[in-house]
Amino acid sequence: MNITLSTPISARSLFSARSLSFTLALALISLSVVALLVSNSLQMASNWQVHARGLAQEQQSHAHGAAIEVRTFLEMRWNTLMTASKVASLANASAEQRTETLERLLVLDPLLEQLVLLDDERFVVATASQNRSKTVNFLDPALIDDIMQQTMLRNRYVSSLRIDAATGEPGIVLALPLVDAFENYHGALIATINARLLWETMKRQTTNAASLAYIVDRQGNLLACSDVARVLRGENAAHVAIVQQFTRERSTSVQTMHYTGLSGVEVVGSYEALSDPAWAVVIETPRAVAYAPVIADLGVSGLVLVGAIIASGGIGVFLARWLMAPLVDLTRVAERIAAGERDVRVAVGGPREIQVLARAFSTMTAQLEAHLETLEQRVAQRTADLQAALAEVETKAREQARLLEEIAQQRQVIRELSVPVLPVTDDALVMPLIGAIDTERLADIQDRALHALQRSRARYLLVDITGVPVVDSQVAQGLIAIASMCRLLGAGMVLIGIRPEVAQTIVGLGLNLSALRTAADLQTVLRDLAGQHDDRVGRNDVANGHRSSFDLYFR
Secondary structure, eight states, rough: OOOOOOOOOOOOHHHEEEEEEEHHHHHHHHHHHHHHHHHHHHHHHHHHHHHHHHHHHHHHHHHHEEEEEEHHHHHHHHHHHHHHHTTTTTTTTHEEEEHHHHHHHHHHOTTTEEEEHHHHTSOEEEEEEEEETTTTTOOHHHHHHHHHHHHHHTEEEHHHHHHHHOTOOOOEEEEEEEEEETTTEEEHHHHHEOOHHHHHHHHHHHHTTTTTEEEEETTTEEEEEEHHHHHHHBBBOTTTTHHHHHHHHHSSSSSEEEEEEEEEEEEEEEEEOOOSSEEEEEEEHHHHHHHHHHHHHHHHHHHHHHHHHHHHHHHHHHHHHHHHHTHHHHHHHHHHHTTTOOSSOOOOSSSSHHHHHHHHHHHHHHHHHHHHHHHHHHHHHHHHHHHHHHHHHHHHHHHHHHHHHHHHHHHHHHHHHHHHHHHHHEEEEEEEESSOHHHHHHHHHHHHHHHHHHHHHOSSSEEEEESOOOOOHHHHHHHHHHHHHHHTTTOEEEEEEEOOOHHHHHHHHOOOTTOOOOSSSSHHHHHHHHOOOOOOHHHHHHHHHHHGGGGGGGG
């Protein structure tokens, strides 16, 4: 019967094809997602690197600009003091000229708060101050010692930050060596400079309220900071990683690092070291603030990626259902064929590829039916052949079982014949041994000898080893063990037929043969047995204290 399937695709058909549709949709979605993830990941990584490089350059630019301003600030004061010292010849001028020169310097530079001239004996020879009521109380002995030591070596001197107790203003002490035209040392020119301008410079370098800009010396002391309160509290930045690097290195190049900043948060920092004085300008920006733009970009990219994934998922599901619809009929036909219906045909329709598949499926169904008929005939013939072969195999198996049983019986007979135990008299058994003796045969000899003695209750066991070609230590010890076992059963053992080479081997092995009785040959022992009286006479002789010649073996 021919069946043509031309009904529309039902919901049940779509449900039956759900697995393949889901796989196809998943494949399409996965390809889209992988492509989007790779593209977005590369783009995000590139944006992150670009932002990191731009951030480092921006930080370094701020640090470099601040360092230039600090250098300019100090160099202008150095140049002013040096020019005045040389032009006015302060080393050799009179007291009035010195005082006049110092007062002019105060007028020229309002940041110069106090000026003091010390001679080489550390006496004050001239002073000037922006505030007439101010004294030179800033020159404590320790500071004077440091200034004189540096200026005597013709070095310039810069102090750390000093806060005026009266005004709360920051100040820095500068000092130059006072020399004449012949470079002879006459003392030092000392100036106190208002450092508030440095504080203002640090405030200008911060791009946001969370950033910090500060100046530190080699000891980590804060000289200026955008957060003035930190300087006023006298904080020390020696524990900060970037300051530690500045302390270790002597390079003036700009450095950028990621570390825990002065405020205790993770920051991106840059510094530039000054050659003279040994200061460094540090710019710190919290990492969360520094990378906020690129993180926002990553968030936008993530949202775009999620939207693209959702869109690609919808498209994938639609394409999967559209592609799977023509295959549903083929699935139903395949199920019916699997259920046993052979005469089933598929309606040819849909895309070209599906039509080709439907024709091929119909042809395959017809060929399958023909092949099944041929196969049934072959199976029947093969079954008959297998039954005949099975009967033949069973017959051979029975024959093999019979042969194995016969072989086992023959092995038992051979085993018994290889170790014979023969009675020669009522009181004696003889065991002739022929051939090599291995461990298994030695155990068999011991077992058969003991069982024979137990059954016959004989008093003597005659073991003839004339036919044994080799007696090693194992065989000799086994024979000695048989003798000991015989004594335990109340019988004696005589070892017969020891050849000269065997005797040499046994003696060479150093075995204890004191418990072993021997005889030259079996004939001698049998002759002794023949010369014995009957059992009653033998018993009388024993009672009278006489023994037979055979008993002499067991003295």
